[in-house]
Structures are given as structure tokens and as C-alpha cells.
Amino acid sequence: MSLLLGIDLGGSNVRTVIARDGDVPSILGRDERPTPLTGGPDVVSAIADSARAALAAAKAAVRDVAAAGCAAPGPLDHMRGLVHDAPNIPGFRDFPLADRLRDALGVAVFVDRDTAMAAVAEAVAGSAKGAHDFVYVTISTGLGGAIVSHGRMLRGATNTAGEIGHWPVGLEGPRCGCGSYGCAESFAAGRNLAEAFGVDDAARVYAAAASGDARAERLVARAERALENLAIGLTNVLNPSLIVVGGSIAEHEPARTLEPMRRGIAERAFKVPRDAVRVVPAALGRDVGMLGAAIAARERNSGRGEWFL
Known part of the structure; x- marks a missing residue:
């Protein structure tokens, strides 16, 4: 089973979905919890816990996940997965989010700005398709x-x-x-x-x-x-x-x-x-960031996605 993990990291909440791969990924499980305000390591732990909860809801395991994407506040370096500054999340200054999440989850993780991820989702599966x-x-x-x-x-x-x-x-x-x-x-x-x-x-x-x-x-x-x-x-x-x-x-x-x-x-x-x-x-409502993260992860993990990089 080829699954994708989509993460939406906000100043108030961490939201995750497990989605089955497809032209439009279909959501199988989800989780939402508050974003810790106690530093980067605690945020990474919260994201990892949320991902595991979404996996449990989908009756799946980490080994089933092909790749993960994380929509995060900017400014950031989307190629290195480095968040330069996220004023609403303490401890997120030049924070290597992609590397830390990869270590915590054991899967490849691709990070981008939340609005960029949303645009990817709307372009592939929403109002901007075509x-x-x-x-x-x-x-x-x-x-x-x-x-x-x-x-x-x-x-x-x-x-x-x-x-x-x-x-x-x-x-x-x-x-x-x-x-x-x-x-x-x-x-x-x-x-x-x-x-x-x-x-x-x-x-x-x-x-x-x-x-x-x-x-x-x-x-x-x-x-x-x-x-x-x-x-x-x-x-x-x-x-x-x-x-x-x-x-x-x-x-x-x-x-x-x-x-x-x-x-x-x-x-x-x-x-x-x-x-x-x-x-x-x-067209995609509150799930747009998570769906965009899942789609971007699929594309980047397979060597595609040049149009949004």
C-alpha cells in the first residue's frame, strides 16, 4: 500500500493526514492537536505523534508511507527544508525541519511554504486545475x-x-x-x-x-x-x-x-x-495545505515537481 503523509504546521495547530496515492489523494486518516510553544524539538515530537495517530486511524504503519510533505510558515528554504523564521512558533529560527522530521518519522520529508503547498493542491486537484x-x-x-x-x-x-x-x-x-x-x-x-x-x-x-x-x-x-x-x-x-x-x-x-x-x-x-x-x-477548504503537502511529497520523491520548485 503506497501512502502519503501530509502535514500542516500552523502557529496554533498541527494537522496531519494519511492519504492513498492517486491523481487526487484520498484521505484515510487524520489528526489535529495544538502546536507546542516550547521550542523546535517539542514541535517535531508533536508532529511525529500526530502522524502516528493519523496512521493508526488509517490502520496503517510508517513502512506504508512513501514520503511526507510539510506545509510550514515562512520564510524558508524549500530545497533544504530549513525554516528561517516563524515568529508564531518559538524556537523556529534557521530550524532544519525536514531533517528533524525525517529522523523522527523514518521517511523522506519535503518542506515548503504553506501558501505554496496550497497553490500546488489547487493546481493539481482544485480550482486552478489546468x-x-x-x-x-x-x-x-x-x-x-x-x-x-x-x-x-x-x-x-x-x-x-x-x-x-x-x-x-x-x-x-x-x-x-x-x-x-x-x-x-x-x-x-x-x-x-x-x-x-x-x-x-x-x-x-x-x-x-x-x-x-x-x-x-x-x-x-x-x-x-x-x-x-x-x-x-x-x-x-x-x-x-x-x-x-x-x-x-x-x-x-x-x-x-x-x-x-x-x-x-x-x-x-x-x-x-x-x-x-x-x-x-x-475548492479544497481546510485540507488544502495537507493535500498540497501530500501531492508535493509524491512529486518531489519521484523526481518530478519541477514546476513548483
Whole structure:
């Protein structure tokens, strides 16, 4: 039995799946648990324990796993599996995640940015299947993305291409976590919306806006304008055929995320790229990172996957 292990390492949770290989891997078992905040070795142990639990749920063993992929926060070196810095995970500075997981699990492990893994999944099995020029956007706790042009993922000189959350969309605005201001993330990411409204979850901001709270409505309207500007910039500069939008906020609030992006493009984008692009919802939901990790592991382990490396 040829199985794949897909891992999604986030600042709050470790999530793993065991999937049967196929054009679209089918999930046989899964596990989810909190991400330790006590250093890199404890995170590796938690991932290994989660993987074993997912294997048990799938009634399988490690010897059945052909390869593993791990979607992780960046910036990182996807060729060496080295996480340069993950501010939300203590102890993850120049951390050799792929090597440590390989030692803990006994299988080959391939690491990449979470948004890159999501783009791989949507390209192979989701809304971007068959597209050669697309941008993947996630609107969730943070705001990020990945760019595919002429069938290849853009990496840039330091593998940070696709950090669209830090695309400036305003001449002024709240200070972003990156140290700048006016970034799309500072206006439209769930974490920033919640902080600006003084609550712990962006869903409460959207609910308050829907109930007529004037301050919540101003914050949500500001986030919409930021997403409009971001979509216009992506369209004019990158000329994609698709902008695929995922993440928990986009999934639950399409009228206040996808629709403003479509409206901005229709009203203000340069005509030629405007007529070529569609803004569409992502297809794979919460499993996108784990499925992308499983697919990327399969491709890289077999010597393929050049298009996203």
C-alpha cells in the first residue's frame, strides 16, 4: 500500500493526514492537536505523534508511507527544508525541519511554504486545475499567497515571492507585523481585524457589521477596499487568468472578500488583463495545505515537481 503523509504546521495547530496515492489523494486518516510553544524539538515530537495517530486511524504503519510533505510558515528554504523564521512558533529560527522530521518519522520529508503547498493542491486537484497563470490568495488569520506564471511557481531571489499580504494598498494605515504600514494584511487579515475591533475572532467583527455596528462596518469596509486594491494590482502587474481565493474568512464571507475583489477589477483594472481574469473560490477548504503537502511529497520523491520548485 503506497501512502502519503501530509502535514500542516500552523502557529496554533498541527494537522496531519494519511492519504492513498492517486491523481487526487484520498484521505484515510487524520489528526489535529495544538502546536507546542516550547521550542523546535517539542514541535517535531508533536508532529511525529500526530502522524502516528493519523496512521493508526488509517490502520496503517510508517513502512506504508512513501514520503511526507510539510506545509510550514515562512520564510524558508524549500530545497533544504530549513525554516528561517516563524515568529508564531518559538524556537523556529534557521530550524532544519525536514531533517528533524525525517529522523523522527523514518521517511523522506519535503518542506515548503504553506501558501505554496496550497497553490500546488489547487493546481493539481482544485480550482486552478489546468491553469498556467494564476495567483492563489488566502484570507484567514493572515493574508498570503503564491504566484504561478507560465506554468511555474515564482520563487524570487530569496523564495519570498508571493508574500502578497505585504503588498502596499494604502498610503497610510495601521502598522503591519512586518514593520511597514499600508499592507493588505494590516487591513484585511483576520488577526488584524479582530485586534482593531478589540475581540478575539474576526468572525465577531463581520457579525457585528452585519448587525449594524458602525465601527465594525467601517473596519470591514476598509478591509474590502484593501482587497479591491490588491486584486487590481495583481491583475495589472501579473496578468493571471485566475485569482483563486481561499482561507477561512474568504470561505465564510465571500460577499465581503471575493465580491469586492471582482468589483475592483471590473471598475478599475487595466482593460486587457481585466478581460482575461476571473476571481474564483478555492475548492479544497481546510485540507488544502495537507493535500498540497501530500501531492508535493509524491512529486518531489519521484523526481518530478519541477514546476513548483
